[in-house]
Amino acid sequence: MEHVWDFQTVFASWSLLSQGLFNTLKLGLLTLITGLFFGFFVGLGRYSRSSWVNFPAGVFVEVFRNTPALVQIMWFYFAFPIISPFDIDTFAAAALGLGLNTTAFCAEIFRGGIQSIHRGQWEAGKALGMTYREQVLRIILPQAVVRMIPAFMNRVVELMKMTSLASVIAFGELMHQAKTISTYHFNPIESYTVAALLFFLVISPFAFLVYHLENRFRK
Amino acid sequence: MGYVWEFGVVFNQLDLLLAGLLNTLKITGGALLFGIPLGLLAAILRLSTYKWLRVSVGVLIEFFRTTPPIVQLFWFFFALPMLSGIEMDPFRASLVTFSIQSSAFFAEVFRGGIVSIERGQWEAARAIGMSYLESMRRIILPQAVKRMIPAFLERVIELMKTTTLVATVSYADLLYQANNIAQSTYRPLEVFTVAAGLYFIVLFPTSLLVKRIERQLAKTGEGTVH
Numbered sequence: 326m327e328h329v330w331d332f333q334t335v336f337a338s339w340s341l342l343s344q345g346l347f348n349t350l351k352l353g354l355l356t357l358i359t360g361l362f363f364g365f366f367v368g369l370g371r372y373s374r375s376s377w378v379n380f381p382a383g384v385f386v387e388v389f390r391n392t393p394a395l396v397q398i399m400w401f402y403f404a405f406p407i408i409s410p411f412d413i414d415t416f417a418a419a420a421l422g423l424g425l426n427t428t429a430f431c432a433e434i435f436r437g438g439i440q441s442i443h444r445g446q447w448e449a450g451k452a453l454g455m456t457y458r459e460q461v462l463r464i465i466l467p468q469a470v471v472r473m474i475p476a477f478m479n480r481v482v483e484l485m486k487m488t489s490l491a492s493v494i495a496f497g498e499l500m501h502q503a504k505t506i507s508t509y510h511f512n513p514i515e516s517y518t519v520a521a522l523l524f525f526l527v528i529s530p531f532a533f534l535v536y537h538l539e540n541r542f543r544k
Numbered sequence: 545m546g547y548v549w550e551f552g553v554v555f556n557q558l559d560l561l562l563a564g565l566l567n568t569l570k571i572t573g574g575a576l577l578f579g580i581p582l583g584l585l586a587a588i589l590r591l592s593t594y595k596w597l598r599v600s601v602g603v604l605i606e607f608f609r610t611t612p613p614i615v616q617l618f619w620f621f622f623a624l625p626m627l628s629g630i631e632m633d634p635f636r637a638s639l640v641t642f643s644i645q646s647s648a649f650f651a652e653v654f655r656g657g658i659v660s661i662e663r664g665q666w667e668a669a670r671a672i673g674m675s676y677l678e679s680m681r682r683i684i685l686p687q688a689v690k691r692m693i694p695a696f697l698e699r700v701i702e703l704m705k706t707t708t709l710v711a712t713v714s715y716a717d718l719l720y721q722a723n724n725i726a727q728s729t730y731r732p733l734e735v736f737t738v739a740a741g742l743y744f745i746v747l748f749p750t751s752l753l754v755k756r757i758e759r760q761l762a763k764t765g766e767g768t769v770h
Contacts, residue, residue: 328627391747392740393705396719400740403723403732408547482610489612493712500615513622521615528610 334510335519338502345502346523352416352488352498356423357481363424364431369461371436382432389429395490398422402494419491427484434476438469475542478535485528499523553729554738564721565742571635571717572704575642579703582643583650588680590655608648614709617641621713634715638707646703653695657688694758701750705743718742 335342370382389397402418413421442465450460492501503520507513554561589601608616621637624630632640661684669679711720722739726732 387748387751388740388744391701391751392743393708393719395705395708395711396722396736396740396743399719399723400736403726404736405733407733486610486612489614490709492614500612500618503615504618507622513618514626517615517619517623521611521619524611524615525607529606532606532610 328514330515331512332515332519334512335506335515338506338510341502341506342499342519342523345497345499346527348496349485349488349498349527352419352423352491352496353481353485356420356427356488357484359420359424360427360431360480360484361477363428365435367428367432368435368439371432372439386429386432389426390433394422394426394487395493397426398490398494415491415494415496418494419488419496423484423487423491426487427480430480430483431477434473434480435469437476438473439465441472442469472542475535475538478531478538481531482528482535485531486524489524547733549734550731551734551738553731554725554734557725557729560721560725561718561739561742564716564718565746567715568704568707568717568719569746571638571642571707571710571715572700574639575646575703575707576700578639578643579646579650582647584654586647586651587654587658590651591658605648605651608645609652613641613645613706614712616645617709617713634710634713637713638710638715642703642707645706646699649699649702650696653692653699654688656695657692658684660691661688691761694754694761697750697754697757701747701754704747 367382367385370378371386373379373382398419399422401413401421402415405418405421406413439461446464446468447460450464455463488498489500491498492504495501499520503516507516510516586601586605589597590605592598592601617637620641621632621634624637625632658680665683665687666679669683674682707717708719710717711723714720718739722735726735729735
């Protein structure tokens with residue numbers, strides 16, 4: 326089989342691809358920010374002494390960590406609208422699924438990071454008359470965050486890869502655009518190769534950063 | 545909203561869902577069967593003293609680790625047959641994709657484990673006259689494997705979650721069956737909830753096992769690799 330590579334048709338559809346790239350970044354960034362924000366509170370919640378707080382937080386984290394992200398996205402797209410009071414479009418379903426998924430994974434990172442700080446730091450904070458909030462914000466977090474950075478970067482890599490799952494429910498991110506181009510021009514080889522390279526270009530700097538940071542922390 | 549939940553229709557078709565779960569496990573098992581040896585090979589090559597070998601294997605591993613698996617699957621399913629003339633059915637394409645994809649991740653787990661063993665162990669093995677392969681097989685790996693178990697199981701969990709992608713190329717895994725049943729019964733809410741529940745039932749005990757082994761290794765003062 327002799328295949329003549331022809332990337333012309335892919336680059337002729339560049340406007341579709343760049344729109345897809347934009348949507349990929351939009352979905353990734355939004356879910357990262359919401360995941361970090363809510364993950365912080367869920368992570369603290371799991372650390373709580375009251376079982377009214379830590380039990381539901383634990384269930385939430387384990388459910389979203391132990392079911393596939395694609396099932397979560399499809400659940401929010403096909404199942405959730407039935408009981409949802411508001412309309413769910415493809416973007417909302419993907420954002421809900423990935424946002425909650427990222428929240429659960431970030432919660433575990435926060436919990437691990439906070440737990441890695443020695444007990445004495447909490448006690449010292451308390452001894453100085455700090456409230457719980459002050460202890461977390463001024464003593465624990467500043468020390469813990471540094472240790473969490475490689476894990477968060479790893480999450481960014483995983484999350485950016487997961488955004489491609491939104492193509493299954495036809496949200497117009499990069500993978501979906503490549504699919505559209507390949508059915509329109511009959512060029513799956515070129516369009517999927519270009520999509521793979523574009524993903525690699527976006528994601529590999531973060532992966533490289535993880536290596537770099539981990540090596541630095543080891544020293 | 546007065547929605548009446550009706551799980552009966554789902555449980556009538558539970559055998560279809562379970563057949564799907566079996567196929568999910570089949571893909572996961574097959575990918576492990578090929579992915580583990582391939583990953584070990586890739587790890588050893590990445591630790592090679594030849595620079596060009598080290599770098600080229602490293603780039604390959606990174607490529608498969610940092611591109612979305614759905615793109616890889618579509619590439620192997622739609623593009624590769626056109627390029628090579630190899631016939632691909634959904635099962636074969638999924639098996640190839642997930643074997644290679646998981647081997648890239650396993651390679652990093654193996655590498656982390658091997659590197660975590662102190663230099664002195666290599667030197668001791670060499671001192672009693674062992675070759676490279678002998679020291680790897682009889683000294684390094686037996687010690688490294690223990691430290692790799694949590695990270696390794698973590699990857700198995702990730703692998704099984706990733707295999708849901710095979711539904712997009714019409715391989716009849718759990719998600720694919722759930723989608724079909726949802727369409728024929730008009731009960732997506734119940735069907736997808738049960739499907740998610742089935743995944744959870746398999747994956748959650750594995751997660752607990754990971755935590756337990758990690759705690760045990762921490763108690764004996766043994767490090768684990770991520």
